[in-house]
Amino acid sequence: METHDVPQQPARRNFIKKTCAVFVGAVTGLVPAISGLIVFLDPLRRKSQDSDAVLVASLSSLPADGVPRKFSVIASHTDAWNRMPRVPVGAVYLRRIGDEQVQAFNVICPHAGCFVDYDLSKKSYHCPCHNSSFALDGRIADPKSPSPRGLDELDVDLRNGNEIWVKFQNFRAGDKEKIPA
Amino acid sequence: MDRLLNWRDRRTVYRRIIEYALYENIPGGARWRYIWGSTLVFCLSVQFITGLFLWMSYSPSSQTAWESVYYIQNEMTCGWLLRGIHHFTASVMNVLLVLHLMQVVIDGAYKAPREINFWLGLGLLLLVLALSLTGYLLPWDQKGYWATKVATNIMAIAPVVGPALQRLVIGGADYGHHTLTRFFALHAGVLPACVVVLLVWHIFLFRRHGITAKDPKRRPDEYFWPDQVLNDAVACLAVLAAVLFLVLRPWLFHTGEDLGAELAAPADPSETYSAARPEWYFLFLYEFLKYFRASHSLLGLSHEVWGAIVIPGVIMGIIFLMPIIGRWKLGHRFNVGLSFSLLGGVILLTYLAVTEDKRKPAFKAAVEEARRNAHRVKVLAESPSGIPREGAVTLLRNDPLTQGPKLFAKNCASCHRYDGRDGTGRQLQDPPEASDLNGFASREWLAGLLDPERIDSPHYFGGTKFKEGKMVKFVKKDVAGFSLEQKEQLKKVIAALSAEAELKSRRKLDQRDAALIAEGRTLIASEAMRCTECHQFHKPDEDATAPDLTGYGSRDWLIDFISNPAHARFYSKRNDRMPAFGQDKVLDDQAIGLIADWLRGDWYEPSPP
Numbered sequence: 075m076e077t078h079d080v081p082q083q084p085a086r087r088n089f090i091k092k093t094c095a096v097f098v099g100a101v102t103g104l105v106p107a108i109s110g111l112i113v114f115l116d117p118l119r120r121k122s123q124d125s126d127a128v129l130v131a132s133l134s135s136l137p138a139d140g141v142p143r144k145f146s147v148i149a150s151h152t153d154a155w156n157r158m159p160r161v162p163v164g165a166v167y168l169r170r171i172g173d174e175q176v177q178a179f180n181v182i183c184p185h186a187g188c189f190v191d192y193d194l195s196k197k198s199y200h201c202p203c204h205n206s207s208f209a210l211d212g213r214i215a216d217p218k219s220p221s222p223r224g225l226d227e228l229d230v231d232l233r234n235g236n237e238i239w240v241k242f243q244n245f246r247a248g249d250k251e252k253i254p255a
Numbered sequence: 256m257d258r259l260l261n262w263r264d265r266r267t268v269y270r271r272i273i274e275y276a277l278y279e280n281i282p283g284g285a286r287w288r289y290i291w292g293s294t295l296v297f298c299l300s301v302q303f304i305t306g307l308f309l310w311m312s313y314s315p316s317s318q319t320a321w322e323s324v325y326y327i328q329n330e331m332t333c334g335w336l337l338r339g340i341h342h343f344t345a346s347v348m349n350v351l352l353v354l355h356l357m358q359v360v361i362d363g364a365y366k367a368p369r370e371i372n373f374w375l376g377l378g379l380l381l382l383v384l385a386l387s388l389t390g391y392l393l394p395w396d397q398k399g400y401w402a403t404k405v406a407t408n409i410m411a412i413a414p415v416v417g418p419a420l421q422r423l424v425i426g427g428a429d430y431g432h433h434t435l436t437r438f439f440a441l442h443a444g445v446l447p448a449c450v451v452v453l454l455v456w457h458i459f460l461f462r463r464h465g466i467t468a469k470d471p472k473r474r475p476d477e478y479f480w481p482d483q484v485l486n487d488a489v490a491c492l493a494v495l496a497a498v499l500f501l502v503l504r505p506w507l508f509h510t511g512e513d514l515g516a517e518l519a520a521p522a523d524p525s526e527t528y529s530a531a532r533p534e535w536y537f538l539f540l541y542e543f544l545k546y547f548r549a550s551h552s553l554l555g556l557s558h559e560v561w562g563a564i565v566i567p568g569v570i571m572g573i574i575f576l577m578p579i580i581g582r583w584k585l586g587h588r589f590n591v592g593l594s595f596s597l598l599g600g601v602i603l604l605t606y607l608a609v610t611e612d613k614r615k616p617a618f619k620a621a622v623e624e625a626r627r628n629a630h631r632v633k634v635l636a637e638s639p640s641g642i643p644r645e646g647a648v649t650l651l652r653n654d655p656l657t658q659g660p661k662l663f664a665k666n667c668a669s670c671h672r673y674d675g676r677d678g679t680g681r682q683l684q685d686p687p688e689a690s691d692l693n694g695f696a697s698r699e700w701l702a703g704l705l706d707p708e709r710i711d712s713p714h715y716f717g718g719t720k721f722k723e724g725k726m727v728k729f730v731k732k733d734v735a736g737f738s739l740e741q742k743e744q745l746k747k748v749i750a751a752l753s754a755e756a757e758l759k760s761r762r763k764l765d766q767r768d769a770a771l772i773a774e775g776r777t778l779i780a781s782e783a784m785r786c787t788e789c790h791q792f793h794k795p796d797e798d799a800t801a802p803d804l805t806g807y808g809s810r811d812w813l814i815d816f817i818s819n820p821a822h823a824r825f826y827s828k829r830n831d832r833m834p835a836f837g838q839d840k841v842l843d844d845q846a847i848g849l850i851a852d853w854l855r856g857d858w859y860e861p862s863p864p
Contacts, residue, residue, distance in 0.1 A: 103300070106340050110305055113311075114330040
């Protein structure tokens with residue numbers, strides 16, 4: 075910076091001018107920033123999509139011995155501006171627990187959201203990420219399992235004798251309680 | 256407290272930074288004429304902030320760009336405000352840039368030692384123009400798409416490197432995903448980075464050289480803080496107020512337009528868009544180019560190259576040399592004179608461009624159509640089926656209300672009319688040679704057809720060879736002599752025949768008159784009414800010689816009819832000149848379906864709240 079013949083700083087600062095300058099400057103700068111911030115916070119305002127039960131599989135496609143099978147869930151889905159009538163939105167494990175009863179689990183691990191595998195030899199579900207393991211009925215199998223809760227069971231409805239309808243939902247990971255995401 | 260501040264100062268030297276920022280000497284004290292640079296820095300900051308937030312919701316690809324901007328504009332809280340501020344600040348910034356440049360030239364602020372800083376400023380001006388140009392395409396709407404196509408095509412006429420440069424900029428031979436990714440990278444990455452470098456340098460040099468004070472000095476010297484800061488803050492507030500005014504203008508004046516920046520219909524290379532114009536601050540270049548013809552050449556270069564590249568380039572070159580020319584007193588006067596002449600020229604060319612468009616009815620119609628399409632696509636995007644993954648462009652392509660009139664005008668209106676016009680609302684010179692299809696198969700339309708006074712008018716069979724046919728004779732002779740009771744029966748016949756079409760607009764009426772319609776059906780089939788002497792109705796009749804009345808005017812009936820009117824079900828050999836649009840592959844199934852849907856008034860309308 076060049077040296078100037080700088081004037082003496084005024085002994086008594088002009089308080090009103092300074093306050094005005096700061097105030098006007100702040101207002102001017104905040105308007106665009108706040109409008110951006112409101113748009114940024116838009117996702118907090120949106121509710122999660124409420125899903126109806128969807129047809130996932132037929133009862134006859136499940137083995138009678140209660141071994142779970144994995145199925146994709148095809149449902150309507152809204153992704154920001156796109157509305158899609160039939161797309162895969164997730165997957166479930168279905169298993170028979172009697173002639174007329176079916177249990178459904180979301181494949182997502184309640185610990186950190188990884189995709190849980192079913193280990194046929196151990197007859198349990200195993201998460202490849204942090205080694206959570208779950209028994210056939212979805213409960214935590216191992217006391218050392220890092221998952222805070224068992225696999226998320228979903229509501230199942232048997233219709234017309236053979237159709238398995240599942241109310242598919244995702245739940246918040248990492249929580250002891252089953253809270254819809 | 257002091258100890259804490261000292262502790263902080265030792266680590267951050269904040270006192271020196273504040274001192275450097277605020278205690279700049281202003282010879283002659285704070286003045287309103289020194290505000291322009293600050294307003295420009297303010298505008299750039301606004302663009303950086305709003306641009307960053309827009310970035311978080313924008314998706315650059317040809318199937319998602321328009322869609323994401325639509326979502327920002329119409330679905331996200333205050334998205335219209337954010338986008339509006341970004342858009343109109345760009346406009347305002349271009350005005351401020353010109354004012355700043357004019358002041359620098361008039362005050363001779365480019366003179367030694369400030370030459371390089373002047374050039375940095377010119378560089379910033381060009382960068383802002385490039386930002387405006389690249390930003391205009393990003394919404395991927397019809398307006399930006401066609402206007403930017405012109406700009407990149409002009410780029411291609413540059414000698415030697417033009418075609419290669421164009422390919423590099425648009426990311427291939429034609430517009431697509433990579434055009435958007437490249438334009439977006441330029442708009443949000445490369446150009447802003449260059450702006451930051453040049454701006455920091457520009458401000459640093461400005462502080463180094465000090466302000467170009469205006470003589471005579473009216474007051475003693477002052478610091479930048481607080482007087483000039485207050486002036487600058489008030490000026491920035493005025494700029495913001497102007498921007499907000501432009502954003503809220505539709506609301507303030509009830510213009511019916513959307514708040515904030517306009518979003519035209521999604522880009523569609525197959526749809527003409529005669530309303531395409533560059534953003535207003537580029538209109539002068541657009542107008543200038545009208546005076547140059549590509550077919551003529553001078554010194555081996557086509558006139559177009561002269562108009563689009565050489566002359567603007569030479570002018571930029573002269574502006575660039577202003578600090579050198581301005582070393583002489585006469586040179587400075589030349590610079591000032593040239594600046595005013597250029598500004599006058601720009602204003603004149605812009606004025607000419609605007610007034611020429613205002614005079615042209617075709618342009619007005621194109622703007623009106625663009626507005627209609629923009630509104631319509633919004634209605635469709637808000638419909639329960641929403642925007643498909645293929646992108647919003649398909650919404651208008653598959654919309655009977657949008658495509659029907661155009662297809663009708665192109666393929667049907669050479670003979671038929673729609674409400675006396677060509678379907679798009681254009682009046683035609685020639686008299687109609689076939690029926691007017693507005694309200695086809697409705698009770699009113701059929702009542703006219705069965706009216707002895709109207710059946711042989713140009714509205715129905717007047718222009719066809721059926722003017723002399725059996726149906727006309729039957730109506731003019733037999734129907735004309737109907738008793739009151741028969742006339743009542745005819746009304747039932749009309750209601751029943753119209754119900755065959757299952758028109759969306761008459762659904763309630765048809766439901767209400769179910770009993771009447773049932774009676775009418777019996778009457779059509781009966782011998783008394785004589786319909787089945789020529790027509791068949793819900794019962795195959797090999798001897799039928801006139802169009803089938805089964806499902807008359809329904810979607811399937813219309814599609815079959817348009818596909819081949821000479822089919823045995825319809826006019827057979829007696830068909831009068833109507834082409835077999837489907838069978839002869841004049842139109843594909845989709846187009847025929849769109850015409851049928853449009854004629855039947857069957858398109859999506861939002862249910863009233």
